[in-house]
Amino acid sequence: MIKALDVARFFVEKGADDPEMTQLKVQKLTFYAQSYHLGIYGTPLFGEAVRAWKHGPVITSLRSLQDCRGNKIPADGSFGNPIEDPEALKFLEAIWSTYGCFSADLLVGMTHADPPWIEARKLDGQSPEITQEAMRDYFSSRADDIDLESGDVSIESIFGEGAFAVSSPIG
Secondary structure: OOOHHHHHHHHHHHOOOOOOOEHHHHHHHHHHHHHHHHHHHOOOOOOOOEEEEOOEEEOHHHHHOOOOOOOEOOOOOOOOOOOOOHHHHHHHHHHHHHHOOOOHHHHHHHHHOOHHHHHHHOOOOOOOEEOHHHHHHHHHOOHHHEOOOOOOEOHHHHHOOOOOOOOOOOO
């Protein structure tokens, strides 16, 4: 089975030229990969638990990648294993095409608006688990966000209709 570190390695290698490819960004991309995999296929992409921390979803095994000071993670292949499964690669490419362009801060804000994180944060404890059931139930309704064939992104499906509407200050 694929591990969260393998998924993180995929994203770090895809974002080798992205100065924001920090642990914070990788955590959120890996969360979205797990959530959409559960929502689309009904099965987890990896086995590790996702926790609802203050700054969004966290997979604790990824905490070893770098400190939290915003340092870029080097794409040197020093962690995880390359993913060889063609279906998993196609799926991760679609996640990258959809979410890889967003900053770490925007991804944090986006995960803070997702019901699985919100509901888990209401539970007792400092870092309650975001259940696979919660991710599957919510992200199955958002499966259209990800186009597995073309990698095209529907910004409206991610942010909502009219999220980027601009009103003119002139008449």
